[in-house]
Amino acid sequence: MSGPNKKEYGFCPDCDSRIKIKAPRLGQKVTCHACGTVLEVVDTSPLELDWAFDEGFDFDELETKLEDKKERSAQREEDFGLF
Numbered sequence: 427m428s429g430p431n432k433k434e435y436g437f438c439p440d441c442d443s444r445i446k447i448k449a450p451r452l453g454q455k456v457t458c459h460a461c462g463t464v465l466e467v468v469d470t471s472p473l474e475l476d477w478a479f480d481e482g483f484d485f486d487e488l489e490t491k492l493e494d495k496k497e498r499s500a501q502r503e504e505d506f507g508l509f
């Protein structure tokens with residue numbers, strides 16, 4: 427028997443950061459706090475994470491948001507760099 431407050435650790439396949447998940451379940455989506463990659467729980471014992479490129483997850487929307495963010499910070503750099 428394991429404790430009542432079981433905590434699991436997985437590792438980001440992208441940057442190897444340790445990711446803590448309380449009560450992980452298969453198919454659960456988590457975001458790596460270090461690199462922002464969206465991951466999915468593919469195994470629970472031991473806990474294993476993989477990139478979440480599944481159908482049913484709106485990855486396009488997420489990418490659009492990330493692109494938007496990148497563009498904004500690039501623009502800001504230009505503002506300071508060019509003038």
Ligand SMILES: [Zn+2]
Pocket residue numbers: 438439440441442443458459460461462463
């Ligand atoms: Zn990561």
